[in-house]
Amino acid sequence: MARGAGDLADWLEEGYAPAFRTACLILHNRADAEEAVQEAFLRAWRFRAAVPSSEGVQPWLYRVVVNACLSKLRSDTRRSAALGFGPDEIDDVIGPEGIVLVDDTHRTVVAALADLPEHLRVVVALRYYAGLTEREIASVIGRRPGTVKSRLHEAKARLSTDHRLLGLRDGKTDRARSER
């Protein structure tokens, strides 16, 4: 993501890909993620004067993206019953062009993430994919760092005992092995 305040083009160049992928991990739908990220960047640009000087652009942009995703989730009633996460929807996440590269490991991880409640999914995506610190996540979701810590702990507890993830073989994923 962008490190400093600048033009929208700069923000997009640096931040579009991670923002889109984070949104995909939260929303499990490429079309929705694309829509949410587009909306988020436009909002961010429109209200760029509100960028807090203390925390920088990156957490702020993530905040905009996460809020857009959450709005999307809440406005889309389909999502309320989206716990049953089928293989077709996993393809929605990875993208049609990426299907050939997707192996069972990826499907399993996406399915396990999809089963998490949204408040846990958000912190997992921000922590493990976007690489934000607990403090930065707290700023993004507008909660105390302690809350973030407890949510992460709960998410890890669920994922670490998820039978689908436990069934995965040790070491690198199939994709990583095939690349090697």
Add this chain to the structure above:
Amino acid sequence: MIVDDERLNELIKEVGDSIEVPPDGPRDILARRDELSSSQARSPRLGWPSRPSRTLLAAAAAVTLVVLAASAVGIDRRSTTTSRLGSAHQFASGASTIAPSVVPAPGVPPGAVGGANGGSAGAGAVSPGGTQAAASTAQAGAPDAAGPSAPAPAPSAGPVPPSAVPSRVVKTGAVSLVVSKGRLSAAVDELTNTVAGLGGFVTDAKSAEGGESPTGDLTLRVPAASFEALLARVRSLGKPTSVTTSGQDVTAQYVDLDARIHSLQATRDQFLQLLSKATQIGDILNVEQQLSGLQTQIEQLQGQQRLLNDQSSFGTVAVHLSEASPSLIPAPVGPLKGPSGWSTAWSHARRSFTRGIQSVISASGGVAIFLVVVALIAGAGRLLWAVIRRRLV
């Protein structure tokens, strides 16, 4: 087997990175941004105000703050006035038969006022003194006592040495007293004797001694010097539930009366001279008519002055007596009788806390109200801004 943190991190990172990013996404966003910009340029923008507008908003906020500060000071002044009126009302309700008296200030000979202005006849003799006396009345903060003998000071003009004007103070007091059961008539007798001993007298006495709650109302007048002694004696007779005393400076009123009398007398003397020189019947009748009017006015003013003089040496205390009801009489020591130590301590603490808050507010005046208002506005603004920001982003 449990999936460890590192493995989880690795898996999610890898899955995230494998998600293909739409190549046209950034371009679409830029195109929509341009589209929005052009439409905003065509139509007035309804979103977050631009910088000049924010400057205007800041200016408006500053003006609002100033107006609020002014209102806070106004409220403080009004509340001061209200509390004065409130105390006057309390006094009036406590003693309906009080007549204010005028008391010369200690160390001032009774005839000093008349003597001070005797040499300078005319309405022009008193203004600075009157003004000063009016100012001292305002500073003293004395409530306006009801009564025909205390009209507002009339404006007058003319020089007089300020030191020649003594201050005159109306001293009044009201005490509500609870005496022990069956002690009401004894207390009335004792008060009557006390007043007589101090050289005063009882102007009004009412008592209702029948029934379960006998009460009595006395209006006592004693020489000014004994006013405080009488109050102390009254308070010692029982448990006072409310004590109100007030002093009203009526020097301006007295001096003004004096000046008006002298002015009218001077005019009358001139008319008398004219009368002695008049030869025509019409002139004589005209002058006599004027003289008659003047004389009436002089006598009215002198009557008022005599009233003030008459009352000047006595202070007035209205006493309301009532007998303690059984619940107020200290109960004999025993289990489950009377308030416990805890409840007494609690009620004392509560009263002290309330008094403390009141005294802090009254001591700080408008500043506290202003600060509270500013803090509330700042807090609300901060909260609003946080909400708006969360909504916006």
